[in-house]
Amino acid sequence: MVNSLLTSDEIAKHNSAASCWVIIHGKAYDVTDFLPEHPGGSKIILKYAGKDATEEFDPIHPPDTLDKYLDRSKHMGEVDMSTVTVEAKAVDPLESERQENIKNKPALEQCYNLLDFEAVAKRVMKKTAWAYYSSGADDEITLRENHSAFHRIWFRPKVLVDVEKIDMSTTMLGAKVSIPFYVTATALGKLGHHEGEVVLTRAAAKHNVVQMIPTLASCAFDEIVDAREDTQVQWLQLYVNKNRAITKGIVEHAERRGCKALFITVDAPQLGRREKDMRVKFDDNGTSVQSTSGEALDRSQGAARAISSFIDPSLSWKDIPWFRTITKMKIVLKGVQRVEDVIKACEVGVDGVVLSNHGGRQLDTAPSGIEILAATMPVLKEKGLDKKLEIFIDGGIRRASDIVKALCLGAKGVGIGRPFLYAMSAYGLPGVDRAMQLLKDEMEMNMRLIGAPAIADLNDTMVDTRAVALHSTPIEDALSLGAYDPLIAPAFRSK
Numbered sequence: 410m411v412n413s414l415l416t417s418d419e420i421a422k423h424n425s426a427a428s429c430w431v432i433i434h435g436k437a438y439d440v441t442d443f444l445p446e447h448p449g450g451s452k453i454i455l456k457y458a459g460k461d462a463t464e465e466f467d468p469i470h471p472p473d474t475l476d477k478y479l480d481r482s483k484h485m486g487e488v489d490m491s492t493v494t495v496e497a498k499a500v501d502p503l504e505s506e507r508q509e510n511i512k513n514k515p516a517l518e519q520c521y522n523l524l525d526f527e528a529v530a531k532r533v534m535k536k537t538a539w540a541y542y543s544s545g546a547d548d549e550i551t552l553r554e555n556h557s558a559f560h561r562i563w564f565r566p567k568v569l570v571d572v573e574k575i576d577m578s579t580t581m582l583g584a585k586v587s588i589p590f591y592v593t594a595t596a597l598g599k600l601g602h603h604e605g606e607v608v609l610t611r612a613a614a615k616h617n618v619v620q621m622i623p624t625l626a627s628c629a630f631d632e633i634v635d636a637r638e639d640t641q642v643q644w645l646q647l648y649v650n651k652n653r654a655i656t657k658g659i660v661e662h663a664e665r666r667g668c669k670a671l672f673i674t675v676d677a678p679q680l681g682r683r684e685k686d687m688r689v690k691f692d693d694n695g696t697s698v699q700s701t702s703g704e705a706l707d708r709s710q711g712a713a714r715a716i717s718s719f720i721d722p723s724l725s726w727k728d729i730p731w732f733r734t735i736t737k738m739k740i741v742l743k744g745v746q747r748v749e750d751v752i753k754a755c756e757v758g759v760d761g762v763v764l765s766n767h768g769g770r771q772l773d774t775a776p777s778g779i780e781i782l783a784a785t786m787p788v789l790k791e792k793g794l795d796k797k798l799e800i801f802i803d804g805g806i807r808r809a810s811d812i813v814k815a816l817c818l819g820a821k822g823v824g825i826g827r828p829f830l831y832a833m834s835a836y837g838l839p840g841v842d843r844a845m846q847l848l849k850d851e852m853e854m855n856m857r858l859i860g861a862p863a864i865a866d867l868n869d870t871m872v873d874t875r876a877v878a879l880h881s882t883p884i885e886d887a888l889s890l891g892a893y894d895p896l897i898a899p900a901f902r903s904k
C-alpha cells in the first residue's frame with residue numbers, strides 16, 4: 410500500500426494494458442488484472458488508463474464497487490489532485506443547448522401531469538441518459554402502443570353514488586399501499602440523477618408506494634435498502650444469472666434485507682435493440698451487481714448490451730420451482746404477454762404476474778399490458794383462476810385514468826417507470842414527489858367521477874373495451890405528442 414500522495418505524472422505512467430491505474434474520487438487503483446474480468450470490457454477502462462475516470466465511473470457503479478470487488482492490494486493510495494489537470498472535453502453543440510435549457514427550465518409547479526416531466530427531461534438530460542431511458546426497441550411501435558392502447562378504452566361512469574369519501578388504499582402482495590401503483594424496476598438510475606435510485610426510494614417512502622429495486626441499479630442494493638423507511642415495502646427485480654449461485658446469493662441477501670417479493674423478469678432473455686441508446690455509442694460499463702460475468706461485450710450496442718451479458722437465456726418454466734426452494738418471498742413473473750402463460754403461471758404456483766412488454770424495450774409489436782389484461786381476465790374467470798394470483802400491468806401508464814382502467818379490468822396494481830425517471834432527472838426528489846402527488850390527485854378525482862368510493866368498487870362494467878384490440882383506430886394523442894412542444898414555457902416551444 411503506497412502511503413505518500415501520488416502525483417498525476419506517476420499515475421500517467423500506468424496507462425496501458427500492461428499496467429493500468431485509474432483515479433476515482435481522488436484515489437488511485439491498479440485495475441490491470443481486473444481488465445479481462447470487467448463486464449463492460451477492457452476498452453472503456455483503457456480509455457481512462459493513467460487518468461481521472463471519476464466522471465464516467467459514477468453514473469454506472471455503486472459507490473462500494475471498488476471496495477467490494479477490487480483487492481485491497483490494488484488500492485494504491487491518495488492522489489494529490491492539485492497535480493491532476495482536467496482534460497478539456499470536445500465541445501458538444503448539443504451540450505450548450507442543453508445548458509441553455511437547464512437555465513430556462515420551467516418551475517416545478519408548471520408541471521401539471523407526468524408528460525410535462527417527459528417534455529422537460531428530454532431537453533435537460535444528457536443525451537446518453539435520455540437515449541437510454543426513452544428508447545424502445547426497433548421502431549418503438551410497442552413503446553407508443555403502450556400509451557395509446559389506454560385511449561381505446563372508454564369509461565362507463567356511474568352517477569348518483571355517494572363519493573364524498575374516496576379511499577384509494579389497497580394491498581399488493583399483502584403490502585398495504587396508499588394508491589395502487591408502484592415504482593417499477595428501471596436500470597441505471599444515476600444516468601439521470603447523481604444520487605440514482607435512492608431518490609425514488611425517498612419519494613416512495615413519502616407516498617407509501619412500493620419500490621421495485623432493479624438488478625441493474627446504479628446504487629448498491631444495500632444503499633437502496635438502507636435509504637428505506639422502516640414501514641416502507643421494497644420488492645426485488647431479478648435478471649436470472651447464468652451462474653445460479655450468484656442468483657441464489659442475491660435472492661437470499663434481498664430476503665435477509667427485508668424485500669417482500671421477488672419479481673423474476675422473464676421477457677428479456679436478451680435485451681432488445683434500442684437504437685437511440687445504440688446511436689449514442691454508450692461506452693460506459695455495467696453495474697457491479699453481476700460483476701463476475703466478465704464475458705467480453707460488444708460495446709457498440711449501447712448501455713443495454715453493455716450491462717446484460719450475464720442474463721441466462723436458457724431460463725424456462727422448469728426452473729421456476731427452484732426459486733421456491735431458495736426464498737420465502739412472494740414470487741412474481743414480470744413480462745408475461747399472453748393468457749396461456751398466465752395459466753401456466755397459475756399451474757407453477759407463483760403469486761403473481763406482471764403483464765408487461767418491458768416498456769416497449771424488448772419485442773417490438775408485442776401487445777400492451779392493458780390489452781393483454783382485457784383478453785386475460787375473462788378467460789381466468791371462466792376457468793375459476795382469477796383469484797389464483799395477483800395480476801399487475803405496466804407500460805405507458807401516464808394518467809390515473811390509466812390506473813383506474815387497469816383496476817376495473819382486474820389488475821391489483823400498476824408499475825410506472827419512465828415518468829418517475831424523468832421527474833427525477835429533471836427535478837430530483839421534489840420532481841418525483843410532485844409526480845406521485847399529481848397521480849394521487851388525479852386518482853381521487855377519477856374515482857369520484859366514475860362513481861367508485863373505494864378500489865373494491867371498480868369493476869369491468871365501468872369500462873368499454875370493445876375497441877382495445879382494434880389497432881386501426883388511432884386516437885389523435887395530441888397531449889402526449891404535444892409533450893414534445895409543451896406550452897409550459899415559451900423557451901421550450903419548438904423553434
Ligand SMILES: Cc1cc2c(cc1C)[n+](S(=O)(=O)[O-])c1c(=O)[nH]c(=O)nc-1n2C[C@H](O)[C@H](O)[C@H](O)COP(=O)(O)O
Nearest residue numbers: 542593594595596625674767768803804805825826827
Ligand atoms: C424505462 C426503463 C425500463 C426498464 C429498464 C430501464 C429503463 C430505462 N430496465 S432495462 O434497462 O433492463 O431495460 C429494466 C430492468 O433492468 N429490469 C426490468 O425488469 N425491467 C426494466 N425496464 C422495464 C420497466 O420495468 C417497465 O416494464 C417499463 O418501464 C414500464 O413502462 P413505462 O416506462 O412506460 O412506465
